Amino acid sequence: MNSSGIIPDIIDASPKALVQLSYPSGVKVEPGKELTPTQVKDQPTASWEAEDDALYTLFMxxxxxxxxxxxxxxxxxxxLVVNIPGNKVADGQTIAEYIGSGPPEGSGLHRYVFLVFKQAGKIEATQFIPKTSRExxxxxxTRDYIAKYNLGDPIAGNFYQAQYDDYVPILKAQLS
Incomplete structure (x- = not known):
């Protein structure tokens, strides 16, 4: 994450572990690998080394x-999912539903960064952003969330890069 500029662009310290991500399309996220918006349009499964009795936050x-x-x-x-017990993402509280990559045409490669934080305790959050909303x-x-929820440094992370493909207009049409 250092060589890709993720540090210092969005976080200050590199995570020690990798979050494993697999998409329904069959692709897996490998650090810095290029994937297409078509390959990553559906929510992936995510896993990391987790303590059973701990809560975690997952960002993308x-x-x-x-x-x-x-x-x-x-x-x-x-x-964004908070209050994830262990690494059971489906049992966490979704703040922002997953939306895939939608880089504008001609904008080049974008980095899509996943970060996992161990929470100090349960996060009280009422915000919910559906996958159809830009709001x-x-x-x-990310630093604002880290400060607000006292998340500290990420314990796991990963990222891929993507640029425009023919799926992007379909994704943008779904966003209000």
């Missing part, structure tokens, strides 16, 4: 909006 953000050269909307929130997703700062 794009720090390169509208482009890596001009990231004026840094960051776009693609997925609450633009100009989000």
């Amino acid at each position: 953000v794009d720090p390169d909006a509208p482009s890596r050269a001009e990231p004026t909307y840094r960051e776009i929130l693609h997925w 609450g997703r633009v100009s989000v700062k």
Whole structure:
């Protein structure tokens, strides 16, 4: 994550472990590998080394909006789940439903970053962002969430890169 600029663009310390991510399309996330928006359009399964009695937060953000050269909307929130018991993501509380990659045409490669944090305790959150909404997703700062919920450094992370393909207009049409 250091060589890709994720540190210092969105976090200050590199996670020690990898979050494993597998998409229904059959692709797995390998650090920095290029995937297509078509391959990552559906929510992946995620797992990491977790303590059974601990709660975790899972983030997915794009720090390169509208482009890596001009990231004026840094960051776009693609997925946020809190209060995950162990690594049972489906049993956590979804704050922002998963949306796949949708980089604008001609904007080049975007980084899509997954971060897992061990929580100090249960997070009280009432916000919910459906997968059809842009509201609450633009100009989000991972560091703000880290501070607000006292999350500390990420315990696991991973990322892929993606650029525009023919699925992007379909995704954008679903967002209000």
